Amino acid sequence: xxxxxxxxxxxxxxxxxxxxxxxxxxVAEKKRTIKNLLRLRAGLSKRVATKKSDQNLLIAxxxxxxxxxxxxxxxxxxxxxxxxxxxxxxxVIQELKRGLKxxxxxxxxxGEDWFYLVNDITEGDSGNSERAAYVYNKKRIxxxxxxxxxxxxxxxxxxxxxxxxxxxxxxTGFRGGWKTFSLVxxxxxxxxxxxxxxxRREEVKLLLAALDVKxxxxxxxxxxxxxxxxxxxxxxxNKDDPTLELIEKAGFREVESLRGVDTNASQTEVYxxxxxxxxxxxxxxxxxxxxxxxxxxxxxxxxxxxxxxRTYRKYxxxxxxxxxxxxxxxLERYFKxxxxxxxxxxxxxxxxxxxxxxxxxFLKAKLASY
Numbered sequence: 001x002x003x004x005x006x007x008x009x010x011x012x013x014x015x016x017x018x019x020x021x022x023x024x025x026x027v028a029e030k031k032r033t034i035k036n037l038l039r040l041r042a043g044l045s046k047r048v049a050t051k052k053s054d055q056n057l058l059i060a061x062x063x064x065x066x067x068x069x070x071x072x073x074x075x076x077x078x079x080x081x082x083x084x085x086x087x088x089x090x091x092v093i094q095e096l097k098r099g100l101k102x103x104x105x106x107x108x109x110x111g112e113d114w115f116y117l118v119n120d121i122t123e124g125d126s127g128n129s130e131r132a133a134y135v136y137n138k139k140r141i142x143x144x145x146x147x148x149x150x151x152x153x154x155x156x157x158x159x160x161x162x163x164x165x166x167x168x169x170x171x172t173g174f175r176g177g178w179k180t181f182s183l184v185x186x187x188x189x190x191x192x193x194x195x196x197x198x199x200r201r202e203e204v205k206l207l208l209a210a211l212d213v214k215x216x217x218x219x220x221x222x223x224x225x226x227x228x229x230x231x232x233x234x235x236x237x238n239k240d241d242p243t244l245e246l247i248e249k250a251g252f253r254e255v256e257s258l259r260g261v262d263t264n265a266s267q268t269e270v271y272x273x274x275x276x277x278x279x280x281x282x283x284x285x286x287x288x289x290x291x292x293x294x295x296x297x298x299x300x301x302x303x304x305x306x307x308x309x310r311t312y313r314k315y316x317x318x319x320x321x322x323x324x325x326x327x328x329x330x331l332e333r334y335f336k337x338x339x340x341x342x343x344x345x346x347x348x349x350x351x352x353x354x355x356x357x358x359x360x361x362f363l364k365a366k367l368a369s370y
Contacts, residue, residue: 002082002109006075007034021108022075032311033076036303037083043302044087049285049293049353051089056285057141057176057356060085061092061228061274062349063187069097069129070342072319077343078102080303082109084349090136090174091349092228094167094187097121098129106135113139119149119170132170132185132229144180146173146221152206156213162202165189169207173221177356179282182222184211186229192239200232201243208250224282227252228274230347235260235270247275255284255352256291263296265346266337272296272350281362285353294352299344309335 005018007030012018025033049058064081085091085106096103098121107116118133136143150169157163170185186207189200214220227247233240248254252275263272274294276282284292300306309316309332316339320326326334338346 001111002079002086003111004037004079006030007037007079021078021105025075029074029076033079036076037079040080040083040302044084044297047295047297048087048351049287051140054177055355055357057090057179057354058088058351059090059092059183059226059228059274059354060088060349060351061094061230061272063094063230063272063345063347065095065341065345065347067093067096068099068102072339072342073102074315074343078105078109080299080344082106084297084299085135086110086114086137088137088351089140089176090134090183092183092185093133093135094130094185094230096131096133098131103133110135113137115143117143117147117172119168122167126166128167130167130187132167132187134170134172134174134183134185136174141174141176144173144175146171146182148172150184150207150210152210156209157206160202160206162199162206165203165207176354178358179224179354179356180222181224181226181282182220184225184227184229186227186231188230188232190232192234197234197239197243200240201246204243204246208246212250224277224279225252226274226276228350230271231273232271233269233273251277253278255294257287257289257294258296258350258352261296263348263350265300265341265344265348267298272347274350274352276352280365281358283355283358285355287353292352294350297349297351299348300340304335304340304343306336312339315339 006020006022006025008018051058103116107114114135115138116133116135119131121129121131148171150171152164166189167187171182173182188203189196254273254275258274260270262268263270287293313331316334317326319339320334324330
């Protein structure tokens with residue numbers, strides 16, 4: 001549970017000198033944030049699996065728009081982001097920018113049970129000054145010793161116009177319960193023009209080739225691999241479906257309950273993906289519908305909801321840089337795009353429930369082998 005000290009009334013603060021992250025929050029802001037948090041918490045309880053001691057791990061991936069760059073985020077948005085992240089055990093984050101102030105603020109709200117790992121930014125225009133991050137609950141998951149970027153080499157890229165992925169994949173090892181696994185944090189080249197699609201396919205092809213070489217040489221550290229992030233995939237035979245087939249042929253599979261589910265805030269594309277290798281003891285939990293358990297959490301069903309544009313009118317007017325006046329209809333349009341996306345993100349978090357204790361299956365298999 002994140003820290004709610006900032007949301008306390010003045011009478012509480014007089015009793016004890018609580019550490020505050022946003023001491024400037026007004027009473028009206030605090031009340032609005034608390035109401036929204038209650039709705040958000042109810043939504044998370046309804047739509048996301050429950051943490052079970054020593055039995056499961058909840059792993060999520062979220063592209064948090066311009067995290068560490070945009071100056072529009074209100075204090076309340078950080079509480080909502082922290083609340084969502086705290087629902088999981090480990091969150092794979094993309095689009096963390098050069099500045100780390102937003103990340104430090106998030107960690108203050110999450111509290112001392114939480115830790116983070118980040119890589120360096122990918123320099124140059126193509127890298128968009130981005131870095132990747134893992135934020136995880138130390139009581140549920142531990143860093144297992146592997147941390148590095150996947151860098152391509154000349155023999156692998158010979159004949160290809162792609163020499164490195166535009167945003168360097170960040171590969172890290174974790175341990176939770178019985179499970180040790182590697183996570184690859186990925187943010188692929190964007191765009192839906194033929195050249196963009198071809199470039200993205202080449203990025204995936206080379207990444208898979210690199211992983212295959214490392215696996216064959218026995219240098220991958222762990223064969224339980226999850227590749228998660230913002231793939232920027234567009235559906236269609238003339239789009240990214242052939243690239244998706246490359247991933248599946250390489251031995252990675254997408255969790256059933258995430259297939260074909262829109263993940264962008266406009267709910268038009270399946271950008272965010274999560275693929276994993278699998279074996280008898282590296283499995284996703286099964287839900288009530290008989291599918292591997294996972295989902296997409298629709299943030300704007302619970303905070304910055306449709307119809308709330310009037311509530312945030314003064315903030316939007318302060319942030320607005322357009323040339324036209326913000327009349328009633330323009331205000332609502334600006335609220336939906338881009339203002340509330342700048343508060344939270346233009347992507348929704350995706351998640352899976354990984355089984356962390358396979359001891360029963362293991363013992364039964366050993367018994368059957370006699």
